[in-house]
Structures are given as structure tokens and as C-alpha cells.
Amino acid sequence: MENQFFVDSEHLSPAALEKKHLLETDPSSRKSHMEYLPGMEVIESDVCRQVLSQMEDYDPSAYTAQDVRTALDHDTCSIEDFKALLSPAAEPFLEEMAQRARMETSKHFGNTVYLFTPLYIANYCENYCVYCGFNCYNHIRRMKLDLEQIEHEMQIIADSGMEEILLLTGESRAQSDVQYIGEACKLARKYFRLVGLEIYPVNTDEYQYLHQCGADYVTVFQETYDRDRYESLHLQGHKRVWPYRFDAQERALRGGMRGVAFSALLGLSDFRKDALASALHVYYLQRKYPHAEMSLSCPRLRPIINNDKINPLDVGETQLCQVICAYRIFLPFVGITVSSRESASFRNGIVKIAATKVSAGVSTGIGDHESKYTGKEDDAAKGDEQFEIDDDRSLDTMYRDMSGEGLQPVLNDYVYV
């Protein structure tokens, strides 16, 4: 079973369609995904080699129930133990894994759950990533908020009580340059205690600049750690350069950011291998930068505008739960974020086991917070969403629901120093 990602828009010119089809069907028409483009900083690091060698050696089918048993008996979870917990052999142990995960979560995080919201400020994108709603061949309403519009959105979100914000853009340096994102960070510092960024990967000095503008956390999703699969999904644009993306978190930390977040997009490739690589990416970087705060997300593929058939294939809720429990047991100290891609019932359940952060009041579109938060319709232009969300609870509802689950919702646990 495979997802059918290719969709032709009637709005594309014949020349554009021809190029699109060529990219899709002829690998030789595509640039190398392993070669850096001009301006991309290369850093010396052995983290990538370590992660890849573990991932390439990993055969999930080689693990047995006994390996899983042994892993659960260990006080400290080794890499081998973690591999067993991610394997199909661990599925019958899911309840036990959840119990263990819950214990580790409560030791490190007690009964708290952090709340945040994303703010998309632009959806222009120069890349052709076949599964993404923002991809440059997808016919959607494009938009980039100006600073006044950004501030307006921020006011509405801040009025709802939110104190942590994640600023996002489509991946277009031309439309959303670093300066523009920096100005958005400065505005965000006025309204929020904590500002995170999920933008295209940049160089160390640019991360340093964005940190000075007020951002302190950087999220970059690797999408898939399987380089061949990555090549066949990211057909055009700077995002196609796999190694530059891989080193983004390390550059962000060198640029002075307090924390970094990681993820594979589950459903794109072998999810067990991708989960292994995501966690090891955290593991090896933590050993190198022990002061840094680290967190993992665990998104699954979602439908997008013009392609409502996209789904996470073999990554059901059970498998997702297994991955999250394994993350928690292997890396008890890391934050785990579960986004609004997942249902309310899944999120209510997983926060009691292993997740430490959930989003609320989410829109993945551009400039639509006023209508979504207040119900007030206006004539202002809007940009379309990156993907369809599942859980659309507001901050108030989420706060109440999390309290109802016996958890203490936390809006801020951070000081910018």
C-alpha cells in the first residue's frame, strides 16, 4: 500500500506541468539531494554518521518477545533495548510499556502538561515536497502576513491566554527572509514568554541573529531519515538537501538557542527506522550539547488541500502509541509534543502516559485567527492550511480538559536570559 501523492492542478501552465512530470518520473532530472547548495554552511560533526550507522543496521524483525522483556527489566534503556521496544515484537507489551512510560514521565515532569500554539505567518514555498499542502505545485491561496498583520494575530492569540508561540513559515527564503522572521520574533517577544521557530534551516550566524531577536527554540523535522526515500519525496528546492537539514539543530545550538526539537513524519517510510533515527539524533546531540533542552514530536501524515487521500499507512494509533512509549522509556528527560494532527481522544490518553506538550487553538492557515477565535468574519485575505488538523480544541477547552484528566496545564515554564 502506498500513498498517491502526485496531483496535477488545472491552474498550472503546460510548461510547469511538463517540468513537474519530469521531476516526478525521471530521477536524473533532479539535483543531488546529498550535495550542499551555495550559501549552505557545512559543519564538522559525527552525529549524522552515528545515527545512520545504527539505523542501517536495525532490523526490527530480528527482535523477540524475550528481547522486549529484557528491555523492560532494565533500569536504564540502552540503544539495543530501545530497538527492541520499537520492534513488532513489542506490540503485545504495549500496556506494560505504557505503565513504564508513565512512571518515567511522572518522575521527570510530574503531573504537568505544557500548552502552546503555532502561528503560520507565510505559506509561500519554493520546494516540491509531494506530501505537503504548501508545496510549490499545489494550487492554494498563498499569503505572507506583513508586520502589522502579524501583530494583530499575536494580539488575538495572546488575549486567549496563550504564553508560548511557535512561529512557522513555508520554506521560502525569497518570500520570508531571515530579517522578516527576526522582526516577527521581536514582535512575539512583546506578547509571549516563549518564542519557538519552525522555519527553513538556516546557518549558524542566522540562528544567532534570530536568537537575539527573541527566539529560543528551533524545530526542524527531518521528515524521513531514509535518504533514498527522502530523495523521492522532496523533488525540488533547497529542502531537497538532506544533510544540511540534518545538521540544522546542531547549528541552532551553536547559534545560542536553548533548545531544539526533532521529528520524522511517520508514514513516509519505515516508521520504526525513522523513530529509531529521530531518537538517536536527540541522543547523540544531547551527549555533545548536554546543556541543551531537547524535544521530540511524532507527527503522522495527514490529508492536504487537493489530496484528501493522504494517510499514515501502517502507522495506526497503536503503533504511534508504541513509538511514543519507546521514546519516553529511552529518553525519559525529553519533551514529547503531540500536535493537533491527532484526535482529541488520542491526545487525552497520551498525555497521561508520555506526552508533555500539546497545541491548542490551532490553525495551520495564514491570517485566520480572528475568524477562528472570535467567529468574526472579515474580508481580509487568508492563506490556505498546510494540512488538515483533527483536534480543534481552543485553549480554554484544552485547559479545562487537561485539568479534567488530573493534569496541571502550564502555559509557561521559561525565562529568557
Place this chain on the structure above:
Amino acid sequence: MKNNDKLIIGGHEFQSRFILGSGKYSMKLIEAAIRDAGAEIITLAVRRANTKDQESILDHIPEGVTLLPNTSGARNAQEAVRIARLARELGCGNFIKVEIMRDTKYLLPDNQETIKATEILAKEGFVVMPYMYPDLNAARDMVNAGAATIMPLASPIGSNKGLATREFIQILIDEIDLPIIVDAGIGRPSQACEAMEMGAAAIMANTALATAGDLPLMAAAFRQAIEAGRKAYLSGLGRVLTRGASASDPLTGFLRD
């Protein structure tokens, strides 16, 4: 039992020897926890108090309880000093627990940076309570830097593993003239009791309570354990419990003058 057995920190007197953490659990439980713990000091992460949330932690702390803000989130002395000053601005008083971590996995304190921060903050008039890895030389430096107490860890934060550093904490108790408050890693009332029997001046606990099924009940259990340990220490422990053995026949009985 000695009368008037008070804990004195920076000239302030306390009856209770149980310092309660406020992180990791519901604010609604804080008042009950303080009451049942009989606590007079409660810690507070400045990073958590730095909120516009309608449900501020400060509103849940009864009057008369001393706030002990901590500098959690600081990665060096400079950041700890900044957070301490922010605590003062937020109206949290003059007490400050210096916590400096350069490791997000085990949250082990950095003694060197802690010494530096202690010196700066003591000069600014703070009652400085440094959280530290139990090392005698570092503790002496913190004393000289103006610390009001020394707060060695028993085992890694949140581990509930008890007195993993027992021998080194005993050295601090024996050699340092300030109150030694055992902080982090105490998972059970019995472990708190043991630390008090050793001569610790007080116990700080958070996760052990936060993760208990009945938080106020566990707070009460800790209170009793700490009081029991203190009484045992003051009573002069019987020889079974004291360090080293004592022979029933005197070894020096052969001496003739």
C-alpha cells in the same frame, strides 16, 4: 528532647524542617500539601511563576509561608543572577535557591558556577541557598562566598533513589557549620528520616510527593518521618545506629595509670 530546636537560615527562624517543592503537581493541591506537611518554606521556580496565567502559583501559597524561589533554567552564574533578580522584582522576597545545571539529562548542579552566583547574590543581600553536588571543597567555597545553607543532592532529581551520596553528605554535616539541607532524590519518608538521623538540618522534597497517589497524605508522612529523624538525632542515637562499632569491653582496659 532539646527545647527550642529551631532551624535558622540567614537569621530567620523556622519550626518546620520540611521544605516543600511546588513544581510538578496541581496548584489546587498546594495548600493542602503545605498544611499537611506543616511546611513553612515552599520552593517556587521563577520560570513557572513568570506567567500571566489566571491560575498563578503565588495565589495558592498561604500567608506566613516563606517563598524560596529557585533559579532553575540557569545554565551559568550570570543567568542564575538574572533569574534571582527577576524573583525579587516579582515580589518573591530575599530567599533564593541557586540551581545551575549544564546538563538537561540528569539535572546535576554545576558547583563552580554555583559558587560564583552565591558570591554575587550574597553581596546583593539575598539569603542564598545553593543546591550542589556534595563536595566538601565546593561547600567550603560556598560558605566563604556567603551561603546561608548548603543543599547537597541525595541522588539525581526526580529519581526517588534516596541517599546515594550518603557518605559525602555526612562529611558535609560533620565539617560545615551551616545547616545542611538534603535536596533532590529523596523518594520515601524513610529516606528523609535517615538523612535527619545523620544530622541533616532539613529535607527538601518535591517529586516524591507529586507522584504519590494521595499527595497531602504523603506530605503528612514526610513530616512525621522528618520529625522522627530529628528527634532520634537529638536524642543521641544508640550504638547500633551510630557510625562505627563500640566494643563491650573497653579496648583501653589494660592501661594501669
